[in-house]
Amino acid sequence: MRISKSAGLLIGEIITKLLVSEFNNSDRECKKFEHISIGVFTNCRECGHTYMVSAENGESFTWCVYEHRNSDSIIINGKKGYISMSGDLPYCSDSKGDNLSSFSYSAYGAVVQKLIQLIEDFLEKNIKEVN
Numbered sequence: 001m002r003i004s005k006s007a008g009l010l011i012g013e014i015i016t017k018l019l020v021s022e023f024n025n026s027d028r029e030c031k032k033f034e035h036i037s038i039g040v041f042t043n044c045r046e047c048g049h050t051y052m053v054s055a056e057n058g059e060s061f062t063w064c065v066y067e068h069r070n071s072d073s074i075i076i077n078g079k080k081g082y083i084s085m086s087g088d089l090p091y092c093s094d095s096k097g098d099n100l101s102s103f104s105y106s107a108y109g110a111v112v113q114k115l116i117q118l119i120e121d122f123l124e125k126n127i128k129e130v131n
Helices: 007-024 029-033 108-125
Strands: 037-042 047-054 060-067 074-080 101-103
Touching (some): 007 037, 007 047, 007 060, 007 108, 074 108
Antiparallel strands (some): 037 047, 047 060, 060 074, 074 101
């Protein structure tokens, strides 16, 4: 018997494993926020994992990582808010060419570093001000 997984799911698994390892083995500033909700998404042409983070001020953002439908590039996309399996997709626009970042098919480390940077930037921007 042969079992296979889609490229998007494999990419998601690799990125998630590296992301967890990076956070668990570092003293990153945003480690104090400690919660990234990981999910999956599919739109029949692309599938991958989602990474949702909520900031102290209540704002949230959902990123997704997947293999582009027309190439073997790894894409980071995302949009503001909590994106669930309700049918809404975590894409920054309706155009398949728009994304937050694009990487070559094997640049897993660079993808993880960029995703971490995006998460840290989002959290820094949305720190709750104490008066």
